Amino acid sequence: MALEFHISPGGSVPIYRQITDQINHAVLAGHLQSGDALPSVRALAETLVINPNTVARAYGELVRDGVLESQQGKAVTVAPRRQKYTKAERLRRLEPALQAFVSAALLLGFTPAEIGAMVERRLAEFASRTPGKGDGRD
Amino acid sequence: MTAFGTMLKKEFRELLPGAGIVLAATSIAFVYGFWRQPPIEQAVYSGWGLLESTLVTVTLLSCCASAAGLGFMQFFGETRGDLWAFLVHRPVGRGTLFAAKAAAGVAVYLLATTIPLLAATWWSAQPANITAPFDARFMLAHATNIAAGLVFYFAGALIARRQARWFGGRLLPLGLAIGAGGVAAGAPWFWGALALILATAAINALAAAGAFLSHGADRPQPWYTRAALGLSLLAGIAAVVTFSAGIVASLLQPRHDYRNTFVAFLADGTAVLQVHERYAGPRYTDLDGQPLDIVPGTAGREVHMAHLTVETQVLQQNYRECTSYYLMMSHEWRERMWFLQRATRRLLLYDLRSRHIVGALGENGFHARPEVATPIPVLVRHYWTTSLMHGEDRVFMIEPEARELRTLFTAPSGEVILAAGTFRVGDDPYGGVAVATERNVYMRQQEAGPFVALARPNFEVGTIQVGHVVDQATFVVRHAPPGFNWGLAQPQPQRVVQYVSAEGQTLRTVELPALRFYEKLTPTSSVEEAFSVLLPPLLPLVGLIGEQIGRGPGPVSTDVVWVLSLSLLGGVISAVLAYTRTHRASMSHTGRIGWTTFSFLSGIAGYLLLLAMHTVPARITCHACRKRRWVCRERCEHCGAPHPQPAALITEDQVAAPVPCPIGPNW
Amino acid sequence: MTDPVIQTQGLTRYFGGKCALDSLTLSVPRGCVFAFVGRNGSGKSTTIRMLMGLLQATRGGARVLGYDCAILAPEARGRIGYLAEGHDLYNWMTVAQLEAFQAPFFPHWNKALFDAVIEHFGLSRSAKARHLSRGERAGLALALTLAPDPELLILDDPALGLDPLARRALLEAMVYVTRRDDRTIFFSSHLLADVERVADHIAILDQSVLRAACSVETFRRCVRQFVLQFPGRPPTLPEMPEILESFSAEREVRVTLANATQQTLSRLAELSAAPLREVPLSLEDAVISLLSRRKQRGFFLQEVAS
Numbered sequence A: 001m002a003l004e005f006h007i008s009p010g011g012s013v014p015i016y017r018q019i020t021d022q023i024n025h026a027v028l029a030g031h032l033q034s035g036d037a038l039p040s041v042r043a044l045a046e047t048l049v050i051n052p053n054t055v056a057r058a059y060g061e062l063v064r065d066g067v068l069e070s071q072q073g074k075a076v077t078v079a080p081r082r083q084k085y086t087k088a089e090r091l092r093r094l095e096p097a098l099q100a101f102v103s104a105a106l107l108l109g110f111t112p113a114e115i116g117a118m119v120e121r122r123l124a125e126f127a128s129r130t131p132g133k134g135d136g137r138d
Numbered sequence B: 001m002t003a004f005g006t007m008l009k010k011e012f013r014e015l016l017p018g019a020g021i022v023l024a025a026t027s028i029a030f031v032y033g034f035w036r037q038p039p040i041e042q043a044v045y046s047g048w049g050l051l052e053s054t055l056v057t058v059t060l061l062s063c064c065a066s067a068a069g070l071g072f073m074q075f076f077g078e079t080r081g082d083l084w085a086f087l088v089h090r091p092v093g094r095g096t097l098f099a100a101k102a103a104a105g106v107a108v109y110l111l112a113t114t115i116p117l118l119a120a121t122w123w124s125a126q127p128a129n130i131t132a133p134f135d136a137r138f139m140l141a142h143a144t145n146i147a148a149g150l151v152f153y154f155a156g157a158l159i160a161r162r163q164a165r166w167f168g169g170r171l172l173p174l175g176l177a178i179g180a181g182g183v184a185a186g187a188p189w190f191w192g193a194l195a196l197i198l199a200t201a202a203i204n205a206l207a208a209a210g211a212f213l214s215h216g217a218d219r220p221q222p223w224y225t226r227a228a229l230g231l232s233l234l235a236g237i238a239a240v241v242t243f244s245a246g247i248v249a250s251l252l253q254p255r256h257d258y259r260n261t262f263v264a265f266l267a268d269g270t271a272v273l274q275v276h277e278r279y280a281g282p283r284y285t286d287l288d289g290q291p292l293d294i295v296p297g298t299a300g301r302e303v304h305m306a307h308l309t310v311e312t313q314v315l316q317q318n319y320r321e322c323t324s325y326y327l328m329m330s331h332e333w334r335e336r337m338w339f340l341q342r343a344t345r346r347l348l349l350y351d352l353r354s355r356h357i358v359g360a361l362g363e364n365g366f367h368a369r370p371e372v373a374t375p376i377p378v379l380v381r382h383y384w385t386t387s388l389m390h391g392e393d394r395v396f397m398i399e400p401e402a403r404e405l406r407t408l409f410t411a412p413s414g415e416v417i418l419a420a421g422t423f424r425v426g427d428d429p430y431g432g433v434a435v436a437t438e439r440n441v442y443m444r445q446q447e448a449g450p451f452v453a454l455a456r457p458n459f460e461v462g463t464i465q466v467g468h469v470v471d472q473a474t475f476v477v478r479h480a481p482p483g484f485n486w487g488l489a490q491p492q493p494q495r496v497v498q499y500v501s502a503e504g505q506t507l508r509t510v511e512l513p514a515l516r517f518y519e520k521l522t523p524t525s526s527v528e529e530a531f532s533v534l535l536p537p538l539l540p541l542v543g544l545i546g547e548q549i550g551r552g553p554g555p556v557s558t559d560v561v562w563v564l565s566l567s568l569l570g571g572v573i574s575a576v577l578a579y580t581r582t583h584r585a586s587m588s589h590t591g592r593i594g595w596t597t598f599s600f601l602s603g604i605a606g607y608l609l610l611l612a613m614h615t616v617p618a619r620i621t622c623h624a625c626r627k628r629r630w631v632c633r634e635r636c637e638h639c640g641a642p643h644p645q646p647a648a649l650i651t652e653d654q655v656a657a658p659v660p661c662p663i664g665p666n667w
Numbered sequence C: 001m002t003d004p005v006i007q008t009q010g011l012t013r014y015f016g017g018k019c020a021l022d023s024l025t026l027s028v029p030r031g032c033v034f035a036f037v038g039r040n041g042s043g044k045s046t047t048i049r050m051l052m053g054l055l056q057a058t059r060g061g062a063r064v065l066g067y068d069c070a071i072l073a074p075e076a077r078g079r080i081g082y083l084a085e086g087h088d089l090y091n092w093m094t095v096a097q098l099e100a101f102q103a104p105f106f107p108h109w110n111k112a113l114f115d116a117v118i119e120h121f122g123l124s125r126s127a128k129a130r131h132l133s134r135g136e137r138a139g140l141a142l143a144l145t146l147a148p149d150p151e152l153l154i155l156d157d158p159a160l161g162l163d164p165l166a167r168r169a170l171l172e173a174m175v176y177v178t179r180r181d182d183r184t185i186f187f188s189s190h191l192l193a194d195v196e197r198v199a200d201h202i203a204i205l206d207q208s209v210l211r212a213a214c215s216v217e218t219f220r221r222c223v224r225q226f227v228l229q230f231p232g233r234p235p236t237l238p239e240m241p242e243i244l245e246s247f248s249a250e251r252e253v254r255v256t257l258a259n260a261t262q263q264t265l266s267r268l269a270e271l272s273a274a275p276l277r278e279v280p281l282s283l284e285d286a287v288i289s290l291l292s293r294r295k296q297r298g299f300f301l302q303e304v305a306s
Helices: A015-029 A041-048 A052-064 A087-107 A112-129 B003-035 B040-046 B053-076 B081-088 B094-125 B136-161 B167-171 B174-186 B190-213 B223-252 B383-387 B527-534 B538-551 B558-584 B589-602 B604-613 C044-051 C074-079 C095-105 C111-120 C134-146 C164-177 C192-198 C216-222 C262-271 C283-291
Strands: A068-070 A076-078 B258-265 B271-277 B280-285 B305-309 B326-329 B336-341 B346-351 B356-362 B365-367 B394-399 B404-410 B417-425 B428-437 B440-444 B452-455 B463-469 B474-480 B496-501 B506-511 B518-520 B619-621 B628-630 C006-015 C018-028 C033-038 C059-064 C080-083 C152-155 C184-189 C201-206 C209-215 C223-229 C243-248 C252-258 C277-279
Touching: A015 A052, A041 A052, A041 C164, A052 A068, A087 A112, B003 B053, B003 B094, B003 C095, B040 B053, B053 B094, B053 B136, B053 B174, B053 B190, B081 B094, B094 B136, B094 B190, B136 B174, B136 B190, B136 B223, B174 B190, B174 B223, B190 B223, B223 B527, B223 B604, B258 B474, B336 B356, B394 B417, B404 B428, B417 B463, B428 B463, B440 B463, B440 B474, B452 B474, B452 B496, B527 B558, B527 B604, B538 B558, B558 B589, B558 B604, B589 B604, C006 C044, C018 C044, C018 C059, C018 C201, C018 C209, C033 C044, C033 C192, C044 C059, C044 C184, C074 C080, C080 C134, C095 C111, C095 C134, C111 C134, C111 C164, C134 C152, C134 C164, C152 C164, C164 C184, C164 C192, C184 C192, C192 C283, C201 C216, C201 C283, C209 C216, C209 C283, C216 C223, C216 C283, C223 C262, C223 C283, C243 C283, C252 C283
Parallel strands: C033 C184, C033 C201, C080 C152, C152 C184
Antiparallel strands: A068 A076, B258 B271, B258 B518, B271 B280, B305 B417, B305 B463, B326 B336, B336 B346, B346 B356, B356 B365, B394 B404, B417 B428, B428 B440, B440 B452, B463 B474, B474 B496, B496 B506, B619 B628, C006 C018, C006 C059, C201 C209, C223 C252, C223 C277, C243 C252
């Protein structure tokens, strides 16, 4: 499978954050499955023309978050989905995105019902793409 | 290929156009010099062939100019910041880079000048090309010319590399080079001149190497390149100071009044003084200074004298003059000319039309093949004796028609002839012959006449003048001891005039007064003397001490006192200036004392050298004691405080240590 | 391996009475890509020229790879690749001649690498340096700098005047050098997007004084921007050392802070009518804030427009 990264330096999001965001999104969207190997740090750095330390940092952060896993001497792979944060922590992390989404939707004049329906529909799409793991939420 | 070889190759390739220009310039100089050679009648004054004076001057100029240009172009191209960085940023020392560049430049210059020289030598050695005989040593003058170019080459390199604070200062190394050119043009000894020129070339080369090592800055340079730079600049500064002082003095002093006084003899044999003053023709006084009513320049008024400079030295050799190799004899012969070849002591007969040697006259007579002729025992003691030759025991001359030698005078046994000359008798300009030996002067009035001996009462080697007074049939003989005193303004010693009858009896003797050959009429406190402020006090001091030692203790003339005290004043001013300057330049104690002493001894030139060699660092207000402090010193010289270290706003220390990354960059 | 490859101590240079670099104390660790950022004339090139032994320091000193910079030894030069500003080369030489001139000096000349770089830049071996475009020249100079396999690469504003393609090729070459983690790159640049791509450390010079020297990440974490909101015309903010710059608009003030502590933020929060809102900053904005000299300002053409 081909994972396409798009790096845009000069923005307010640091490059390593752009990489982690894109990997997170790919994992959530099912483009990356558990056990899939990611390109090596060196290869990704040379493809994207960025400092290898930046890639290493992004991978490192994802390993800490449990999204990726690495064994010494082997490629970095996508980890099996599991949670290592508490509910409160997860809520805290979700809060900014939720806040931005809800205020944008209300500002654009959607009704709460419409918003609920859109969220439902999007969740259903994710569920259909990742049949085996669609029930990871608690 | 080694680094040195690579560098050489690159330099040769870069120097190719320059080599072409040098080659063309030197060739043109030779062609021009040969093209405008004067006729043989002027060769007495100007020389001929490779040694013709214009040719020698033109090749000297072209060597110097093209070498300076070559050196400048070779080094100037790489002074631009980034090309310089590209050149020096490689794992070899800058010394090696400079050595390769200089080796290539010198080789190219020598090739481009030697090839035309060899060609010109070959051409002028061919019979029928040059109107006078050839000698291989004619090349030597050009060899020193080419060597002088080396000094200019390194001066050009130094000018290209060195950064001076004011632009004119960059040209100062030319001073030493021009000096070397002067040595080439003026010094009479080949090896000495060559050694001097190569020494100055080495000084400029070292200075150029130092400028190359430090990218044109003052530092960092080894002490010996700094010393060489100092010498080179000092020569330039001295030249500029002398030249500008001379120009200013001559501008400020429109009228320079002087008086020259000589002894002259009237047609009746009376000794009088001939006085030349500025803006006036000669006037005559008697020996006591009373004016005489004589119209100057009237024909026949004065006695023509044979001027015998009685020297034990053989005529000094000057390798740059034809007279070192050949003396021209018997100028009146128009189609053929006699040359005394000094090395072989043969008289060569040279045909001016066909430009070939017809044959040689030796002790054993005339021979068509010159090598058969045996050497003539001729002593060449003075240039003026060329029409009349003498050996140790006889005086002789060439009989041109008969192609044989004719003996005029044979010395009594035990006496060695020191000088011989002719003087005018009546209408015959060469009728009178005078010969000086160690003990006697012998004179004769007309051809085939008897020689009269005159014992000299107070013999000293010096100058003897012999003339003839027609009406009274007496000889006039004047003796003077040799040499001049220090400076022409000192009274010159004069001895006696003897009037001698045709039989050799001394009729009367007149004592001559001591004369000042040169007298200055403007007062000593003139503007010109004021410029001795610029002189290094060392020079008049050494001169004065030398005079006191050479002449024995004696009174010092007011001129010397003036010059000495003014130059001492200049030395003191320079020393004070240098002391304050070295202070401002943040120099060490030893450095300050050294420069102050040097500036005192060498006058304003020493102070100018200090200006040229040391930049003054900036000063700022000390944050601790509020006084002015140097930026180049770590600690304030007043309060000892270090410079404040500006703190960076954002550093790694201001955040907690980052979480170690579990993934290395080599995954 | 842990000793810094470049270490300067109070490095200072005056040109006449003008200070070009004031007491720079900086250390560049081995194996990093170090960006040297500052405005024109802030002393970047002066620093690099002193590091390369091309310029004499007025005061202080520096060591590169453990060698004293004042008299940089030839063996040190063999281990440092230096790309000077402007990429001057011998104009009369062809690409092949330049290689033949350069290679004999360096024992580890990597011909394959040289050929790869000049091919990447599309250079013909018979082209004369005189006839190359700016980008091609830069490529040639880069090839000559990389081929000796230097331990430390010092690039003086390598991207100056390059087109986007040549710039990208330059960055690729820099990333290539980092393949070996004992290789260090020290480069100066104005292009902060490039800096962000390849650099992991950054040093910022402002008017000959070092203002920041840290990892890029630390720098971004230390410089933050907040918005204070006010009901009417915003008041003048109190003097605080952390404020780099503040920008007053109609009803709000944007404040850029360096090393802001919790205390700083609460003091500012007290002034503001609404809770402080953090605005994410790009690297470029952060550097501009650091270099902007006027602490409090509005849009600088405001007076002109009205």
